Amino acid sequence: MPLHLEPLNVSDQLQICESVLIVSCPVCPPVSLATDRAAPFKNLLKNGIKTAAYEDFICETREALEQSGVRTGVFTSYMPCAAMCIWTQGQRNRLLKRAKGFEAALVMGCESARCTVQEVLKDTGCKTVLGMGLIGITNATLKFRFPSTITLEDPVRVTANEKVANLPSAGA
Numbered sequence: 532m533p534l535h536l537e538p539l540n541v542s543d544q545l546q547i548c549e550s551v552l553i554v555s556c557p558v559c560p561p562v563s564l565a566t567d568r569a570a571p572f573k574n575l576l577k578n579g580i581k582t583a584a585y586e587d588f589i590c591e592t593r594e595a596l597e598q599s600g601v602r603t604g605v606f607t608s609y610m611p612c613a614a615m616c617i618w619t620q621g622q623r624n625r626l627l628k629r630a631k632g633f634e635a636a637l638v639m640g641c642e643s644a645r646c647t648v649q650e651v652l653k654d655t656g657c658k659t660v661l662g663m664g665l666i667g668i669t670n671a672t673l674k675f676r677f678p679s680t681i682t683l684e685d686p687v688r689v690t691a692n693e694k695v696a697n698l699p700s701a702g703a
C-alpha cells in the first residue's frame with residue numbers, strides 16, 4: 532500500500548543552503564516515480580533492487596542543486612528496515628552521523644519520513660525540508676515480465692485524508 536507522492540518545488544526553502552543531504556525513503560517514492568513516468572518498477576538484471584525512474588529523479592535533483600553551487604549527498608537505508616516511518620534507532624544514528632556538515636536535509640518521502648528526519652536532526656543546525664507531497668495511495672497490479680522486469684500495471688490513485696494521531700507505544 533505505497534503512498535503516492537509527487538516532487539515539490541523547494542527551491543525557495545533551499546535558496547541559502549550551501550550543502551544539502553538528500554534523505555531518500557526507498558519504499559513509496561520509487562513506486563510513485565515509476566507510475567508517474569510509466570516506467571518499470573524494477574529491472575532486476577539491469578538495476579538490482581533499485582528503481583531506475585526514481586534513481587534518475589534523485590540524479591536530476593542533485594544535478595539541479597549542484598548547478599547552483601550546492602554540495603549534495605544522498606542517504607538511504609534498506610536494512611534492517613527500508614521504510615523511514617519505522618526506522619530502527621541504529622538507522623537514525625547513522626543518519627545523524629551522515630548529516631554532519633550539511634545545512635539541510637531534503638526528505639524524499641512522506642510527512643512521516645520528514646518527522647523521522649526532523650526528530651533525528653532536532654539538536655543539530657541542519658534544517659529539514661520535505662521534498663515530496665502526498666497525493667494519495669497507489670493501487671496497481673504487480674506483474675513480472677520475463678526475464679527480469681517488474682511493472683505496476685493499471686495504476687490508480689486512491690485519495691487519502693492527512694491526519695496525525697498519537698498511538699500507544701509497545702515500549703511504553
Ligand code: SF4
Pocket residue numbers: 533534556557558559560613614615616617640641642643644
Ligand atoms: S516513510 Fe512514508 S514514504 Fe517512506 S515507507 Fe513510510 S509511508 Fe512510505
